[in-house]
Amino acid sequence: MAAGRRGAGLRLCATVFLLDMAFCKGFVEDLDESFKDNRKDDIWLVDFYAPWCGHCKKLEPIWNEVGLEMKSIGSPVKVGKMDATSYSSIASEFGVRGYPTIKLLKGDLAYNYRGPRTKDDIIEFAHRVSGALIRPLPSQQMFEHVQKRHRVFFVYIGGESPLKEKYIDAASELIVYTYFFSASEEVVPEYVTLKEMPAVLVFKDETYFVYDEYEDGDLSSWINRERFQNYLTMDGFLLYELGDTGKLVAIAVIDEKNTSVEHTRLKSIIQEVARDYRDQFHRDFQFGHMDGNDYINTLLMDELKVPTVVVLNTSNQQYFLLDRQIKNAEDMVQFINNILDGTVEAQGGDSILQRLKRIAFDAKSTIVSIFKSSPLMGCFLFGLPLGVISIMCYGIYTADTDGGYVEERYEVSKSEIESQEPTEESKEQEPRSADVLVPTVQGPKDVLEKKKD
Numbered sequence: 001m002a003a004g005r006r007g008a009g010l011r012l013c014a015t016v017f018l019l020d021m022a023f024c025k026g027f028v029e030d031l032d033e034s035f036k037d038n039r040k041d042d043i044w045l046v047d048f049y050a051p052w053c054g055h056c057k058k059l060e061p062i063w064n065e066v067g068l069e070m071k072s073i074g075s076p077v078k079v080g081k082m083d084a085t086s087y088s089s090i091a092s093e094f095g096v097r098g099y100p101t102i103k104l105l106k107g108d109l110a111y112n113y114r115g116p117r118t119k120d121d122i123i124e125f126a127h128r129v130s131g132a133l134i135r136p137l138p139s140q141q142m143f144e145h146v147q148k149r150h151r152v153f154f155v156y157i158g159g160e161s162p163l164k165e166k167y168i169d170a171a172s173e174l175i176v177y178t179y180f181f182s183a184s185e186e187v188v189p190e191y192v193t194l195k196e197m198p199a200v201l202v203f204k205d206e207t208y209f210v211y212d213e214y215e216d217g218d219l220s221s222w223i224n225r226e227r228f229q230n231y232l233t234m235d236g237f238l239l240y241e242l243g244d245t246g247k248l249v250a251i252a253v254i255d256e257k258n259t260s261v262e263h264t265r266l267k268s269i270i271q272e273v274a275r276d277y278r279d280q281f282h283r284d285f286q287f288g289h290m291d292g293n294d295y296i297n298t299l300l301m302d303e304l305k306v307p308t309v310v311v312l313n314t315s316n317q318q319y320f321l322l323d324r325q326i327k328n329a330e331d332m333v334q335f336i337n338n339i340l341d342g343t344v345e346a347q348g349g350d351s352i353l354q355r356l357k358r359i360a361f362d363a364k365s366t367i368v369s370i371f372k373s374s375p376l377m378g379c380f381l382f383g384l385p386l387g388v389i390s391i392m393c394y395g396i397y398t399a400d401t402d403g404g405y406v407e408e409r410y411e412v413s414k415s416e417i418e419s420q421e422p423t424e425e426s427k428e429q430e431p432r433s434a435d436v437l438v439p440t441v442q443g444p445k446d447v448l449e450k451k452k453d
Helices: 002-025 035-041 054-072 088-093 119-130 140-149 162-174 219-226 236-242 261-276 294-300 329-340 352-373 375-429 444-452
Strands: 043-049 077-083 101-106 109-112 153-157 179-183 199-204 207-210 231-233 248-254 285-291 308-313 318-321
Touching: 035 088, 043 054, 043 119, 054 077, 054 119, 077 119, 101 119, 140 179, 153 162, 162 179, 162 199, 162 219, 199 219, 231 261, 248 261, 248 329, 261 285, 261 308, 261 329, 294 308, 308 329
Parallel strands: 043 077, 153 179, 231 285, 248 285
Antiparallel strands: 043 101, 101 109, 153 199, 199 207, 248 308, 308 318
């Protein structure tokens, strides 16, 4: 009886789950070739996928939730998906190179989404890009609201100027990553001090930084460097994004499940340096921690002991390992200064030799991971080609052997024929008796054919 109730309960849960999935799918439109002509009337958030793609299948339930959420909050953004293999011409027109590819299409503009594939991050991207490129802040209350809502945002303060034109150009390129606002000087909080106007500021980490064209160079490059908080929880995707900033990344590599003093101490030291030495290092360094060393090991092509500190240059795959024991923030600051003045030698890099090493390392890692996860699959994938190659080699070897045998027999036959010729000539010189029959001598060709037979 109890088993029957449990079975009925499981069937009910499965039914509810399927109905929920079908309900979510109803808010995601399947797009076809007509989308190309009709899309410009609306703002679209589109997932270009391939039916066979594993990552696409993993994204599908998340994408259905995005469609439901956007519909429930009354967003003007429509959510759709397109099979890029069936409509490859349309996909290539939008610059789709891999699967899945998420794009927000707004008029003639197409914005690529490059963030984490989570519902909240995708929806945040859609809100940011679908709205105004530069959003005005008309009051201090609105300014305070924006500060509470966004961890990092940029503000242009002032009237029309060449700097504002550069700001608009940078915003059109980098709106996929962060928010851009404009305000008058009266709206800015009282703690903000500006030496000159107009100005561009970034607000983050409970403080602000002012763009200095002389020290910071190109405005767009500065915004790209400053769009991250000073201290971050690192992962592979974030490290890839940081590669565009040109900053060095100081990481405490720890095991977050390990609560020992050494693990928590290194993390605290990195946090302290990021906070107390912000003005000194924020232009050149990004700080954070990473749980586990798996991703770092692939970059270093070596096994990194945990806990430790490593400094990465993600733009050229160089790295710096500790040359001292880090006991406090002062030791870490000294280590950073030694990196900046060249005292600590950089390892790795993207030279031809390093690239060849990386290819070999990646191949080895792939093979090992396949055999660890599925030994039978590994044996099939690598055993079958090796078996085919072995059969081919055996066939070539045996073919060569047979050829040599025939040639050897042919040589023997020629020698036998030549040895027979003098005997035959001597027999012809002997007087023949009428009663003796002389046997017919076979020609070389006949002997060769018999030998072969």
